[in-house]
Amino acid sequence: MAEAKSGALVLFGATGDLAHKKTFPSLYSMVRRGVLDQPVIGVAIEDWTAEQLAERARDGIEKDKGKVDDKVFKKLAGLLRYVGGDYRNPDTFRRLKEAIGDAPRPLHYLAIPPSMFEPVVQGLQQSGAATGARLMVEKPFGRDLASARALNRLLHDVFEESSIFRIDHYLGKEPVQNILYTRFANSMFEPTWNRNYISGIQITLAENFGVEGRGAFYDEAGALRDVVQNHALQIAAFLTMEPPATYDAESLRDEKAKVFKSMRTLTAADVVRGQFEGYLQEPGVAADSQVETFAAVRVHIDSWRWQGVPVLIRVGKCLPVHAAEVMVSLNRPPHRIFPEPQPRQANYVRFQIQPQVAIAMGARSKLPGEKMVGESVELYVCQQGGEDMEPYDRLLGDAMAGDAMLFARQDSVEAAWRVVDPILGDAVPVIRYTQGTWGPTEADKLASHAGGWHNPA
Numbered sequence: 001m002a003e004a005k006s007g008a009l010v011l012f013g014a015t016g017d018l019a020h021k022k023t024f025p026s027l028y029s030m031v032r033r034g035v036l037d038q039p040v041i042g043v044a045i046e047d048w049t050a051e052q053l054a055e056r057a058r059d060g061i062e063k064d065k066g067k068v069d070d071k072v073f074k075k076l077a078g079l080l081r082y083v084g085g086d087y088r089n090p091d092t093f094r095r096l097k098e099a100i101g102d103a104p105r106p107l108h109y110l111a112i113p114p115s116m117f118e119p120v121v122q123g124l125q126q127s128g129a130a131t132g133a134r135l136m137v138e139k140p141f142g143r144d145l146a147s148a149r150a151l152n153r154l155l156h157d158v159f160e161e162s163s164i165f166r167i168d169h170y171l172g173k174e175p176v177q178n179i180l181y182t183r184f185a186n187s188m189f190e191p192t193w194n195r196n197y198i199s200g201i202q203i204t205l206a207e208n209f210g211v212e213g214r215g216a217f218y219d220e221a222g223a224l225r226d227v228v229q230n231h232a233l234q235i236a237a238f239l240t241m242e243p244p245a246t247y248d249a250e251s252l253r254d255e256k257a258k259v260f261k262s263m264r265t266l267t268a269a270d271v272v273r274g275q276f277e278g279y280l281q282e283p284g285v286a287a288d289s290q291v292e293t294f295a296a297v298r299v300h301i302d303s304w305r306w307q308g309v310p311v312l313i314r315v316g317k318c319l320p321v322h323a324a325e326v327m328v329s330l331n332r333p334p335h336r337i338f339p340e341p342q343p344r345q346a347n348y349v350r351f352q353i354q355p356q357v358a359i360a361m362g363a364r365s366k367l368p369g370e371k372m373v374g375e376s377v378e379l380y381v382c383q384q385g386g387e388d389m390e391p392y393d394r395l396l397g398d399a400m401a402g403d404a405m406l407f408a409r410q411d412s413v414e415a416a417w418r419v420v421d422p423i424l425g426d427a428v429p430v431i432r433y434t435q436g437t438w439g440p441t442e443a444d445k446l447a448s449h450a451g452g453w454h455n456p457a
Helices: 017-032 050-065 068-077 090-100 114-127 145-156 175-183 215-221 225-240 248-260 392-403 410-423 441-450
Strands: 009-014 041-045 080-084 109-110 135-138 164-167 198-208 271-276 294-299 311-316 323-329 348-354 357-367 374-382 431-435
Touching: 009 135, 009 175, 009 392, 017 050, 017 068, 017 323, 041 090, 050 080, 068 080, 080 090, 090 114, 090 135, 109 114, 109 392, 114 145, 114 374, 135 392, 164 392, 175 348, 175 357, 198 441, 215 225, 225 248, 225 294, 225 311, 225 323, 225 410, 248 410, 248 441, 294 410, 294 441, 311 431
Parallel strands: 009 041, 009 109, 041 080, 109 135, 135 164, 198 311, 271 431
Antiparallel strands: 198 323, 271 294, 294 311, 323 348, 348 357, 357 374
């Protein structure tokens, strides 16, 4: 039976940076596509009016889209409401309950710091605004395994797990979903997608810029918490999960959970942490910070399909390129027939996530002439044309529709934290690296068995 659609969206943190940069541009796109006609109730501490909120929204949309269709924006502005007040004041939630009225299944979106989750969730419960409602929360879902469990207990005191939508915008990206589709829509992959044919998997999420004025935030997180525990492990799960029995939210999330539970807990030998030179001079960063801006990890999946196949993950800031890419390397042929040097690169499947969506397959092809020698070639398909839906457009719409397919479930979140928990903090020393390089050279040892890291172009 189809889930009832949310009759209102309540946006906590409506005056904040996330709402300005991401949420309002997405709401504008949803109105333009005709999929949003419910009231949007902004909540924040500022003593604003709905008109001031609309001005703030328009500024964010202009910065994101470049131009604004006045007709579309007028429709969005007509949906906006505003409730100002302290999150610890019961009167704020009384007025919010009045603004929601009889809207069914309202979606409360917490675009606020995690420290504010508890008073907001309690305020929703005490006011009755949580009854029959949904809750959407932004990552990070805790800072480690213990805090993730504590957060889940807090949320479950008020909301059922089926009503909680933990948002990781990476799961809403078109190219990440493309990995899943390509695997299970093409029968050519299934016979070889296992330890018998695949020698290793590499996931690289590289940024060629630094913390961009967000030093205080980043110094509380670091690459392991900010990227590895969520984005990178989610991609790893898409690459290694078993086919779901059916294409529905719980079947898909069941298979992802099995992968996370099969991942071996990381040890110091599996991790290299780095920090780019100059990070300590960034505003908001502690003078003696040991937070990593680069992390390379080697993940082992103890399952029948993947035993012995390492999954290498590398993420970082101030690297040579801004790119996100997956390289799945295949085993070499069992016997060399042709009298030519061993090629450096074995056959592979490559998924490009950024800067564009592409799938490539690496193979060998004979060179023209009498000799039986060849060259490495790549069969490359780049998706062009068509307007991709932005991650927040998709995820906001899905949460309002009650579709949990692309949201993280409690068991997967806690299992992913269990994988990284022992190597958080200063369990592994941080190593300085020069900006514009691929991080500390010590990370090369993790990929030595695979002939080194694959560097996206």
